[in-house]
Amino acid sequence: MKRVVTGNYAAAFAAMRARVNVVAAFPITPQTFIVEHISEFVNDGIMDCEFIRVESEHSAMSATVSASATGARAFTATASQGLALMHEILFTASGMRLPIVMPVVNRTLAAPIGIWAEMNDVMPERDAGWILAFVEDNQEVHDMVLQAYRIAEDNRVLLPMMVNLDAFILSHTVEPVDLMEPEDADRFLPSYKPEHAYLDPERPMGVGIFTPPEYIQEERYQTHAAMEGSKQVIKEVNDEFAKMFGRDYGGLVEEYRMDDAEVALLTLGTVTSTAREVVDNLRAEGKKVGLVKVRFLRPYPTDEIRSVASRVKAIGIYDRAISYGVGGPAYIEARSALYGHTDIPISNYLAGIGGRDVMLSDIEFMFNDLLKNAESGKVRKELVWINTRGVEQ
């Protein structure tokens, strides 16, 4: 059934279709409607789950972890300050290898306080052991929440997963979304059968227990290997979803008009969508530009990005956050993956910080800059602040 809905609705609806057993959440702009919609679904009797109202995000994540540790399929959602307040328990979730799924509506982390799109809330959590997916439209929000449980609950993975969507640009924007029928969702996503952690009075076990140095290093290796292994699972789940529903997102990355492209721009989130239009326009002018949508920052699509670099003369990375003193986090990741594998110019473009509109002309500037880098073989400017008053771009 296709309906015109917001990204927040798409996330809440997908949680309902995933038949999650427990939702524990605390409202925060711009995530609020995810929680509101779920509480309505529960109230209306169309969603059968335990809805726990908690007093903070720290408690929301704690309750979600506990629920997941009993073998329930658990869900929560947050944004910005809420995610920061969860920080401590995020490590508990991944350390206990609990397949929690959490949409994060990416919003400015204060100060200064802002409610608009920025990815500086999720970037500090790159080391928390969560799979980090980034989506570009509301259909992908819906589809990714369903795929997320398949990925997270796979016995080769067993890691929690965040689905990142841009504040307002998706969360509060309506567009047509094919909302899944229950029988289709059930066919794609069977119920969760936990094997490693199942708190049950009949079968007592301890999870996340006090662990001396003899064991933690091996635990860390296990989690690292699981994150590496999730790459294969992400691709398999993507392919199966595509076969069943006809929507193929390409797995870890999606390449757009990359055949014979001389330069590639790597994008995260909704800027990808606008960039498609820019690529089409520039292609019509005969400029050989291509787009690579980075769908995951954890696990990082190292092989895919290396393959892209081997085919182009310059590469650029778009960021909606800044790691002070270095550059955009997505850029840091790409550069690290490419170290020793390429000598083409790599440049970083910061735009849309604090929710500033990323215009078609901004993205055009990025591509034209990349074409110049490709021609000269040199990086004109490593870190380019787009549209920043008083800063040369």
Place this chain on the structure above:
Amino acid sequence: MFEVRFHGRGGQGAVMAAQALASAAFSEGNYAVAFPYFGAERRGAPVLAFTRVDSKKIYRKTQVYEPDFVVVLDDSLLEMVDVTEGLKDGGVVVVNTRKKPEELALGENIKVATVDATGVALEVLGQPITNSSILGAFAKATGAVSMDAIEKGIMDIFGNKIGMKIAEKNCRAAKAAYDRTISADGRPREKEFEKKPKWLPDVKELPIGGAGVKMETNAGMIGPGSFLENKTGGWRTFMPIVENDKCVACQLCWYFCPEGCITMVPYDNNRFKKGIAIDLDYCKGCGICAHECPTHAIEMKR
């Protein structure tokens, strides 16, 4: 593709109107997107919402800068905001006002349509919520979507949010507004719209850590105390009329006023008098004072 910009105030439902328009266009086989731009989120503050419609999937995620159509839910905004900014030649402005389109000088090479959507809403819904009525006016003035589609859009967006019965009422309001909408060619502006300058400091001028002190800029006063210039009473629909003869100086209105707009008028010797004064520069017309007044000394009037 056509693009629409909605001008409203927080609480008037501009966002729902934009969404219902998207749903309406979608019901006619189009792809459609609608999204808000919020400033500080609160009732009464000016808000923008956008709808973008195309026959194929829309990828552009930017705001709308060159709309084909503009919808104004509150005519008090006409003096505050240049509603025709970026409007394409041949574009249409749909305004909720009691005025006739000929009375509005919004510019040449555009069409202006007006409807008393507040009047329609009070009549049909019993509340001054104009977001459904204005959609009927939009359908009539632009022809970009059919009235049938508008009804579908309202049933979808309003129905799912506030219930089917209220949605049906809103459809009736939209139809009534459709019938009462009149259009005329735009008249040239009597004087150019004076755009209020915006304070846009560069990285050297911006106070470190956002720690701004009160200062005068070419955009007016910035920082603490800036509300002295930013009068917020303009978005009232109803105004409190006080009959001080009935006032017993109980101060309940003073306690309940969420905006701190009520002051007690003292005697000459500074003791309380039986009377209050309301600061209409900031009163939003919420009516709480009238509701709380035990002697019915305050009445809300349009």
